[in-house]
Amino acid sequence: MIQEEQEVAVATSVKEDIEFRADNGVILRGWVLTPDSVGPHPAIVMTPGFTSSITRLETVANAFVARGFGVLLYDQRTCGSSDGEPRQDVDPVAQDRDMQMALSFVEQHPALDSGRIGLWGSSFSGANALVVAAMDRRVKAVVSQVPFISGYEQFVLGNGEGALAAINDNMDQDRQARLNGEEPGRIALVRMPTDPADQPVLFEDPADYEYLVGGPDGTAPGWINSVTIRTTGRAIAYDVRPFMRRISPTPLLMVVASDDQTTPPSLALEAFEAALEPKELMMISGGHYGVYWSHLSRDLVTAAAADWFETHLGKLKP
Numbered sequence: 001m002i003q004e005e006q007e008v009a010v011a012t013s014v015k016e017d018i019e020f021r022a023d024n025g026v027i028l029r030g031w032v033l034t035p036d037s038v039g040p041h042p043a044i045v046m047t048p049g050f051t052s053s054i055t056r057l058e059t060v061a062n063a064f065v066a067r068g069f070g071v072l073l074y075d076q077r078t079c080g081s082s083d084g085e086p087r088q089d090v091d092p093v094a095q096d097r098d099m100q101m102a103l104s105f106v107e108q109h110p111a112l113d114s115g116r117i118g119l120w121g122s123s124f125s126g127a128n129a130l131v132v133a134a135m136d137r138r139v140k141a142v143v144s145q146v147p148f149i150s151g152y153e154q155f156v157l158g159n160g161e162g163a164l165a166a167i168n169d170n171m172d173q174d175r176q177a178r179l180n181g182e183e184p185g186r187i188a189l190v191r192m193p194t195d196p197a198d199q200p201v202l203f204e205d206p207a208d209y210e211y212l213v214g215g216p217d218g219t220a221p222g223w224i225n226s227v228t229i230r231t232t233g234r235a236i237a238y239d240v241r242p243f244m245r246r247i248s249p250t251p252l253l254m255v256v257a258s259d260d261q262t263t264p265p266s267l268a269l270e271a272f273e274a275a276l277e278p279k280e281l282m283m284i285s286g287g288h289y290g291v292y293w294s295h296l297s298r299d300l301v302t303a304a305a306a307d308w309f310e311t312h313l314g315k316l317k318p
Contacts, residue, residue: 012036013033013034013035013036013062013065013066014033014034014035014036014111015031015032015033016031016032016033016034017029017030017031018030018031018032018072018074018105018109020074020101020102020105021101022077022097022098022101023094023097023098023101024094026077026082026083026084026098027082027083028074028075028076028077028082028083028098028101028102029074029075029080029081029082029083030047030054030072030073030074030075030081030082031054031058031061031071031072031073031074032070032071032072032073032109032111032112033061033062033065033070033071033073034065034070034071034111034112035065035066035068035069035070039070039110039111039112039113040070040110040111040112040113040114041068041069041070041111041112041113042068042069042070042113042116042117042118042309042313042314043069043070043071043072043106043109043112043113043114043116043117043118044061044064044069044070044071044072044117044118044119044120044309045071045072045099045102045103045106045117045118045119045120046060046061046071046072046073046074046120046121046125047073047074047075047076047095047098047099047102047121047125047128048075048076048079048080048122048125049121049122049123049124049125049126049148050090050123050124050148051079051088051090051189051212051223051227052079052080052212052220052223053075053079053080053081053220053221053222053223054073054074054075054080054081055080055220055221056220056292057073057122058073059298060120060298060302061073063299063302063303063306064120064302064305064306064309067306067309067310068310069118069306069309069313070111070112070113072102072105072106072109072112074102076090076095076098076125077091077094077095077098078090079222079223080220080221080222080223081221081222086183086184086228087222087224088223088224088226088227088228088231089184089227089228089230089231090124090227090228090231090234090235091231091234092124092127092128092234092235092238093234093238095125095128096128096131096132096135099119099128099129099132100132100135100136103117103132103136103138103139107138114138115140116140116313116314117138117139117140117313118139118140118141118142118143118309118312118313119132119133119139119141119142119143120142120143120305121142121143121144121145121147122144122145122146122147122291122292123145123146123147123148123262123263123288124148124235126144126145126146126147126148126263127144127147127148127149127238127240129142129143129144129147130142130144130147130240130243130244130247130252130271131240131243133247133250133252134243134244134246134247134250135243135246137250139250140250140251140312140313141250141251141253141308141309141311141312141313142247142250142251142252142253143252143253143254143255143305143308143309144252144253144254144255145254145255145291145301145305146255146256146257146260146262146263146268146288146291147240147254147263147268147271148235148238148240148263149239149240149241149263149264149267149268149270149271150238150239150240150241150267151235151236151237151238151239152164152236152237152239153239153264153267154263154264154267155167155236157264157266157267158261158264164236166200167232167233167236170185170187170200170229170232171229171230171232171233173185174229174230175230178230184228184229184230185228185229186226186227186228186229187200187201187202187226187227187228187229187232188200188201188202188225188226189201189202189203189208189212189225189226189227190202190203190208190209190212190213190225191204191209192213192225202227202232203262205261205262207261207262207287207288207289208262210289211289211292212225213225240271241270241271241274244271244272244274244275245274245275245276247275247276247279248275248276248277248278248279249276249278251278251279251280251308251311251312252272252275252278252279252280253279253280253282253304253305253308254268254271254272254275254279254280254281254282255282255284255291255301255304255305256268256269256272256281256282256283256284257283257284257285257286257287257288257290257291257297258283258284258285258286259285259286259287260287260288261287261288262287262288262289263288269281278312280308282301282304284297284300284301285297
């Protein structure tokens with residue numbers, strides 16, 4: 001069972017700007033955050049979800065540091081402070097490989113314990129964390145909250161087969177344009193107040209607009225309201241379900257929101273059922289973005305994640 005939160009006193013912490021080279025020479029940037037005490041510290045690798053930024057996760061990372069963990073928090077390629085063009089051109093398979101390079105970076109960092117590495121992901125990066133935990137035994141524990149599971153199933157559940165046909169036509173037109181030397185086409189993430197009511201967007205739910213455009217801290221630095229059209233094809237093709245049985249023996253904590261309109265809980269529960277022990281499910285009330293906002297469930301799920309890492313990465317040094 002998930003334990004109650006235990007306080008670990010940390011007077012001050014250290015925040016280091018870092019960068020490391022990932023596949024295809026892309027430079028990924030972020031922070032290493034550690035307690036201001038003798039290490040190496042058990043490490044948690046974190047990265048944001050779909051097009052988001054590390055600035056949105058600093059509060060969560062600091063909560064882990066306060067419990068005695070070191071954290072590598074980095075921006076995904078083409079997003080935030082990391083390199084990659086065109087901007088917000090999301091490739092989940094490349095992100096999986098990048099996460100494995102992040103594990104290698106942890107192995108070389110003197111303040112982080114290479115033998116005690118956990119993965120934390122949320123929403124789209126929650127899918128990355130599941131896949132990498134299945135593939136890479138350097139991961140000793142994984143937490144995936146409100147995870148993306150199957151792009152195809154998720155899209156059809158939310159939009160219907162007709163919308164899928166329209167997206168496929170859009171991708172075909174984009175391929176023809178790129179074949180003729182044009183830049184990759186783009187599609188808006190959310191509809192802005194001044195946009196026409198019929199403008200195509202990826203996310204129709206008002207909660208997506210509220211978080212991506214407003215949110216508790218405003219838009220992330222460098223964020224733009226679009227992704228490449230080919231991003232949609234990659235996302236629809238991405239499916240973590242074949243990896244679920246392979247996560248074991250790595251301990252898995254999955255957090256699922258009962259009224260999640262962005263990543264359907266039915267898909268998450270199906271994936272969790274397929275995973276082998278050791279595993280634990282944490283159900284929370286509310287929607288997808290409750291795990292990010294402190295006035296909803298963020299503090300609760302972050303404490304549960306810290307408990308999970310503390311249990312499965314070994315006792316922390318005093």
